[in-house]
Amino acid sequence: MLFPSQAFADMYAPVNGRPSVPPGLLATVVVLQSLQGLSDEEAVGALRFDLRWKAACGLGLYDPGFDPSLLTYFRRRLAGSSEPDRIFGIVRAVVEQTGVLAGRTRRALDSAVLLDAVATQDTITQLIAAIRRVARQVPGASALVAAHCHACDYTDPGKPRIAWDDEEAKSALVSGLVTDALALLDHLAGQELDESAEHAVGLLALIAGQDVEPVDGSDGTDGRWRIARRTAPDRIISTVDVEARHIHKSQEQRDDGYKAHLAVEPETGLFTAVALRPGAGAACHEATVAPGLLAHERGPLQILADAAYAAAGLRAALTDAGHRLLIKPPALKPAVIGGFTLDDFAIDTAAGTVTCPAGHTVPLAAPGGRYQQRRATFTGLCAACPLRERCTTAQTGRVLTIRPHHHLQAAARHQAATDPAWQDDYRRWRPMVERAVAWLVARGNRRLHYRGTAANDRWLHHRAAALNLRRLVNLGLTHTNGIWTLVPITA
Incomplete structure (x- = not known):
């Protein structure tokens, strides 16, 4: 009833007959998979052997399920469709039909760090991996690597055989790798490349320039390079997942991965909107993503958020839209300790x-x-x-x-410091979003399962849809006469 086949009709060509497995069943498995944090193989295993999964999916006791690869194909079709987040949209429509949010005009905004699915690579590992990728994906590049790149054996899948505790050996390796990368880029300059080859060459150019600099007194033409004593803005941290980034959620918390941006109704804990972005860059900042989280809302709201959302432009835009803001203003820093602000x-x-x-x-x-x-x-x-x-x-x-x-x-700082009603509402409702964040990352789900922003954003929407469904079930979700309602559960 929740995922009828017609909701996914546009994803399949009508001239080729119906899908071998109903898309509604695949959607149900994707939701349950996201809820329990399972791989494709584990999800299909649960579908075959777990009576709870069979009941949820409407399957008989002896139904063998399907091949796990169908989940991959289904997600790929979703990603390429006109509504890639339709599962979350279907669940949001159920939320609206139940009326559980009627009269609840508070929305709490927050972000959570989600760790990437790959290992962070150091500069040496990234340079070697980028050169190997060019050799694999660019026609004729493997011969160029063999002829002009000699810092290490690029056909050996292991790490270079050097004394890693010898700083001079490491410096010589870095210089050799950068020289090899620049020589390879020079030989490939001007060639017509397809999309994958062009991406590999561009990635090598980024890796070769982001973390290294010429040694003191050199301009790099003599082949002497070293790892730079800095961190490049928007630094690529892995050639396997090039969209993952270093994240500084605070001065103490530093991770690698992505940021999940959330809008939550604090009383019920329901997710009203979610978005996943790389963890660095102005386009990924909380204040930049926030308007999109509220775009589907109707009518003025009470917006609760911490100081990460206190940008003046966002405050002005939300104020002009008629919202009442409980956004914690950041503390002013005096020029002199204890002095005037x-x-x-x-x-x-x-x-x-x-x-x-x-x-x-x-x-x-x-x-x-x-x-x-x-x-x-x-x-x-x-x-x-x-x-x-x-x-x-x-x-x-x-x-x-x-x-x-x-x-x-200035008015926001004054209100936050002097208005008891502002302080009471903020203390009562703002911490409730932390409960939703805890649900989101529970059962090992802080670690992502996919590579890239798009795939992980789909997963986040599926995870939020699953959590919303679970919350609705706990509130008494019932389907009667074609209508979704909430019937309070009595003891």
Whole structure:
């Protein structure tokens, strides 16, 4: 009843007859598989031998199930269809039909780190793997590798045979690998390549440039390279999963993988929207993804979120949409420990003036730069000021940077600090999203099963759909006369 065959009709060509296995059965298995965190083989095994799975899928006691490869084909068809997240959409339609969210106008936003399915590779391993991939996927490249690349034996699947505790040997290996990569790229320059070969060459170019630099006093033409003493922005961490990234959820928590972005109704714990993105880059930031999580919502909401969602642009957009925001503002950092912060200055953006705690008033400059910031400069006024030690350490005086939507951010900080109703609602409802995050990553599901953003995003939607179904069942989900309703379960 939940997954009728017509819901997947567009995924199969009508001229070739019906699918050998009903797509509704495959969808049910995918949901159960996502709920229990099983591989394809384990899921089909459960379908064959577990009576609970047979009952859920409507199969007889002696039904042998199907080959596990059909799950792969089914997910591939879903990914290539016009509605790749239709399973989550079907479950969301059930949620709406039950009316469980009627009158519940709170949504809590949060993100969770999901670990990638592959091992993180160091610079040496990535260089070797990238050169081997070019040799496999680019026509004629294997002969070029044999003729021009001699830092190690690229046909040997193991690690190079060097003394790994010898820094000079490691440095010589790095220099040789980079030289080989550059020589290979030089010989392949200008060739017409198909998509897979072009991807392999592009990946080699990225790997060869992201983690290395010429040694001191060299420009690299002499073949002397070393591992750079820095981390490249948006660094590729594996040639096996090139979309996984280093994630710094906080200064203490550092992982490799992806970020799951979640919108949750905090009272019921139901996921109203989810999205998976690589863990680094502006396009993957919480404030960038948040509008998409709320795009399907109707009517104003109370939005609860931590400081990761406190960007001024997001606050302005949500305010303009009529939402009531309980987004924790980040704490201001004073220029001097224990000194004055931005909120201790009287800032009038309309009049274009700023008055410091000592009573000095200066004009605000016109907006400029990439972020349209405005500056207030107190040059010459701080030298003899009795409050200088609490304000600035700059010799020329304090300079304030006023960003767009300053009044919204200042009002939010004031409300969060002084409004008891704001504080009570935030403390009551915001922590509830952590319960949903715990459900999401339970049973080993913090570790992803697939490679790439698209495949893992499908898995996240299936996982959220399964958790929503389980939650609805616990609330008394019933199908009566073609309508999904909730009947409270009595003891």
